Amino acid sequence: MTKFLNLVACEPEICRVPIMIDSSKFDVIEAGLKCVQGKAIVNSISLKEGEEKFLHEAKIIQSYGAAVVIMAFDETGQATSKEHKVAISKRAYDLLVEKLDFNPADIIFDVNILTVATGIEEHNSYGVNFIEAVREIKQVCPMALTSGGVSNLSFSFRGNNIVREAMHAVFLYHAIKAGLDMGIVNAGMLSIYDEIDKPLREACERVILNLDDKATEDLLDLAEQYKGQTVTTEQVDAWRAWELEERINHALVKGIDAHIVDDAAEALIKYQTPLSVIEGPLMNGMKIVGQLFGDGKMFLPQVVKSARVMKRAVAYLEPFMEEIARASEAGVQEKKTIIMATVKGDVHDIGKNIVSLVLRCNGYEVIDLGVMVSCQAIIDAAKKHNAVIIGMSGLITPSLDEMIYNVQQFEEQGIKLPVLIGGATTSKLHTAVKIMEHYSMPVVHVNDASLVAEVCGQLLNPATYDNYVASVRTQYEKLREDHYTMQRKIELPSYAEACAKKPVYDWANIEIAKPQATGVQNIDIPLSEIAEYIDWSPLFWAWGFKGMYPKILDNAQYGRECVKILNDAKKMLGTIIRDNLFTPRAVIGWWQANSSGDDVMLYDDNGKQIEKLCFLRQQNDRDVNMSLADYIAPTESGRKDYLGAFVVTMHDVEKLSDTYEAKNDDYHAIMAKVLGDRLVEALAECLHKKMREYCEYGVGENLSNEDLIYERYRGIRPAPGYPACPEHTEKAKIWQLLDATTATGAVLTENYAMYPASAVSGYYFNHPQSKYFAVGKISRDQVEDYAHRKGMSVADAEKWLAPNLGY
Numbered sequence: 001m002t003k004f005l006n007l008v009a010c011e012p013e014i015c016r017v018p019i020m021i022d023s024s025k026f027d028v029i030e031a032g033l034k035c036v037q038g039k040a041i042v043n044s045i046s047l048k049e050g051e052e053k054f055l056h057e058a059k060i061i062q063s064y065g066a067a068v069v070i071m072a073f074d075e076t077g078q079a080t081s082k083e084h085k086v087a088i089s090k091r092a093y094d095l096l097v098e099k100l101d102f103n104p105a106d107i108i109f110d111v112n113i114l115t116v117a118t119g120i121e122e123h124n125s126y127g128v129n130f131i132e133a134v135r136e137i138k139q140v141c142p143m144a145l146t147s148g149g150v151s152n153l154s155f156s157f158r159g160n161n162i163v164r165e166a167m168h169a170v171f172l173y174h175a176i177k178a179g180l181d182m183g184i185v186n187a188g189m190l191s192i193y194d195e196i197d198k199p200l201r202e203a204c205e206r207v208i209l210n211l212d213d214k215a216t217e218d219l220l221d222l223a224e225q226y227k228g229q230t231v232t233t234e235q236v237d238a239w240r241a242w243e244l245e246e247r248i249n250h251a252l253v254k255g256i257d258a259h260i261v262d263d264a265a266e267a268l269i270k271y272q273t274p275l276s277v278i279e280g281p282l283m284n285g286m287k288i289v290g291q292l293f294g295d296g297k298m299f300l301p302q303v304v305k306s307a308r309v310m311k312r313a314v315a316y317l318e319p320f321m322e323e324i325a326r327a328s329e330a331g332v333q334e335k336k337t338i339i340m341a342t343v344k345g346d347v348h349d350i351g352k353n354i355v356s357l358v359l360r361c362n363g364y365e366v367i368d369l370g371v372m373v374s375c376q377a378i379i380d381a382a383k384k385h386n387a388v389i390i391g392m393s394g395l396i397t398p399s400l401d402e403m404i405y406n407v408q409q410f411e412e413q414g415i416k417l418p419v420l421i422g423g424a425t426t427s428k429l430h431t432a433v434k435i436m437e438h439y440s441m442p443v444v445h446v447n448d449a450s451l452v453a454e455v456c457g458q459l460l461n462p463a464t465y466d467n468y469v470a471s472v473r474t475q476y477e478k479l480r481e482d483h484y485t486m487q488r489k490i491e492l493p494s495y496a497e498a499c500a501k502k503p504v505y506d507w508a509n510i511e512i513a514k515p516q517a518t519g520v521q522n523i524d525i526p527l528s529e530i531a532e533y534i535d536w537s538p539l540f541w542a543w544g545f546k547g548m549y550p551k552i553l554d555n556a557q558y559g560r561e562c563v564k565i566l567n568d569a570k571k572m573l574g575t576i577i578r579d580n581l582f583t584p585r586a587v588i589g590w591w592q593a594n595s596s597g598d599d600v601m602l603y604d605d606n607g608k609q610i611e612k613l614c615f616l617r618q619q620n621d622r623d624v625n626m627s628l629a630d631y632i633a634p635t636e637s638g639r640k641d642y643l644g645a646f647v648v649t650m651h652d653v654e655k656l657s658d659t660y661e662a663k664n665d666d667y668h669a670i671m672a673k674v675l676g677d678r679l680v681e682a683l684a685e686c687l688h689k690k691m692r693e694y695c696e697y698g699v700g701e702n703l704s705n706e707d708l709i710y711e712r713y714r715g716i717r718p719a720p721g722y723p724a725c726p727e728h729t730e731k732a733k734i735w736q737l738l739d740a741t742t743a744t745g746a747v748l749t750e751n752y753a754m755y756p757a758s759a760v761s762g763y764y765f766n767h768p769q770s771k772y773f774a775v776g777k778i779s780r781d782q783v784e785d786y787a788h789r790k791g792m793s794v795a796d797a798e799k800w801l802a803p804n805l806g807y
Contacts, residue, residue: 001035006035019036041066041069041108072088088111111146113130131174135179145182160223166196173193203215247263252285255308256309260312264282274318278313290453307667311666336363338388339381342423346396346751350542352393358449369381372749372755387417388418389420390410397728407439407443410441420444427447429479431444442472513766521588533708536566536569540562576656584679589738590644593642614730619806645738648680649746653672657676677757692715714770716765718763719731727801729752744759
């Protein structure tokens, strides 16, 4: 032991990784600990010889700063049931943490993966017992880790590698979801869960989860079909023997960048000029990618990986192009250039970045001006680069007005270019009704990245331009006419009538939740805890897939690609957590509150009013018209209520994304931003759970992640700019109340977008019957009342409430 550890200590590639010291003799373990330079892991100790010896060995391990694996043994023997596994683990955890102040993050529980499908009935539950024990241990032993020797599971199928590998993959699929942190397994001989033959996968699942009495017998019968077979591995590099152009096509379609520089160099010799290589085999390959994408045979993440290959090839060829340009004192042939920008006051750009990539894949030069881009900067760039199209993107509703202003300026300054409109709050209807009338050139709304290349192709081809523009204008004119017809049909009740239909609550008897303390607090939550609250569905939406997680993974058309995306995301997430690449920051505040009409007054602990929050009320034909103010006890009730607010941010997301962009790796650059959004939303969810506990009614909720995603809990956290309170300027009050910029580093743009983009803010309402709703269309009398309450002009109120105006 000592000789080996001293030898590997001299090997740079070995000594920098953790060493696990494993021996049945504790004196050997201690000798090994003396040799290890960094942090070691000891495998293992247990309670089988009592608490005194257990604590003695643990204290020695602790003195060397090592982590320790705890086996599920006690004085009565090895634990096989879930209850026994959990009891031993909890007992060991309490002894270590309470008596030795052992770092709980240095505790690893191995609660015995035992062999299933042996034919002995009591063994049938061994797999599911381990999985469920892990699930509970993660709850009752905070910060502790879990492990297991996976090969033990399948000993009854020794010699049948296909079945064993399938069993391991199925077991890990469920164990990891339960919280398994690490396992001993041959990763090179591990099947992909989704690629296991369906009958075999289902049979393994029945055995491991002990779903029925015939599971073992059926798997034994099925295993005969795989006996003697081996897992065949395709010769990965066989395509390297193909012709040059075929190799380039294959690399681009498959997103393989390992050999593209070599192939580009070979192509340079064959085609003589770098531009000929780009416009020849490289662009031909990207046309195949574009065709497959348009036909739905490739998906967005694959296209992004193809773009990475293209970028690497072009990066290799660019110095040769520059050299030729210098020698001839003439530039290379220009591509058609498209200007892309997120409009002024808006900071979201994931969708725009994806559209830019798709356009580059289709041979366009894209000048991406970034976020918060002024109108003049867009105009100047379009002139400078001789652009053929301008693309504008936005997420928040004020961006819609910004786009209107921009096209007005384009018209005044004589810009004669088609304009593309995109972003989450944009729509074909808004483009038709609000934007087109201000601009004489074509304006086209593009709601999907997969459509953008076709739209640009139609607009830039003289043979298709007239017919395409005419069809778009005809379509948009019909949308506009239908919209105005519907507007004329809508007769909103007056604001006074809507107020008369507010909900009635028994404020004398209603339960009012009280926070533990009022005032402002900064909250620290580690990334590892935040990650447990991630809603994965929007991950797939960002990449252009429709569906809900986890069902989307089984989609017949693109489920397999979604599995790859999820695996890539989780791999990056693991790196982010391990290396603390993102910095979460959170601030919350609670204040005494009472409502008056549609306003909510906030008070300090001395009863002094410190702020007034202004809300809007629904105006529709329903029996009840809601306002968020209804969820706070009115002043006349005589009862003291409470309202909270929060701001959370995820910093350094752009920094990580930029490191990938510097490597021409757009796929991971976009993935970093998507994960930033997922983590900051998870932070908001995690913090809300803590706030429900802080107000006591949330203690003991015991909700699953699905319950959290579908908001199956008391209380809501609406945010200014969202349907229940759609007016963005109220956000400034949250910032002032919480001193949010100092606390979190988040700032508000002039249009009240939050920067950094990975930021979330909102209110906390605790009312037992509170729920989310949409204000919808409102009449002029409410707008006038709202403007008066806020102290702003009616014109300004109409500007900020434009999407909600019902007149």
